[in-house]
Amino acid sequence: MNIIVWLVVGGLIGWVASMIMKTNAQQGLVLNIVVGIVGSMIGGWLIAPLLGAATVNQNDFSVRGLLASLIGAVILLAVVNLVRRGSVR
Numbered sequence: 814m815n816i817i818v819w820l821v822v823g824g825l826i827g828w829v830a831s832m833i834m835k836t837n838a839q840q841g842l843v844l845n846i847v848v849g850i851v852g853s854m855i856g857g858w859l860i861a862p863l864l865g866a867a868t869v870n871q872n873d874f875s876v877r878g879l880l881a882s883l884i885g886a887v888i889l890l891a892v893v894n895l896v897r898r899g900s901v902r
Contacts, residue, residue, distance in 0.1 A: 823848075853882040856881040
C-alpha cells in the first residue's frame with residue numbers, strides 16, 4: 814500500500830512542481846511521478862530539517878511534509894532546467 818501512496822502523491826507533487834516551473838507541457842505522467850519522488854528525497858534531505866518535518870517518503874503525511882516535498886521537486890526541476898537550457902526559467 815505504501816508504494817501506491819508514493820506513486821499517487823509523487824505524481825501530484827511532480828505535477829504541481831511542473832506547473833510552478835512551467836515545464837508541464839514537456840512532462841508526462843511517469844516523469845511527474847519520478848520528479849515527485851526524487852523531489853521528496855531532496856526535500857527530505859535539505860528542506861524538512863528546516864521546517865521540522867519529515868516527507869511523504871518518510872511516512873509523514875502532513876502539510877509541512879508535503880511542502881518540503883514540493884520545494885524539493887521545484888529545486889530538482891530548477892537544476893534540470895539549469896543544466897539543460899542554461900537558465901532556471
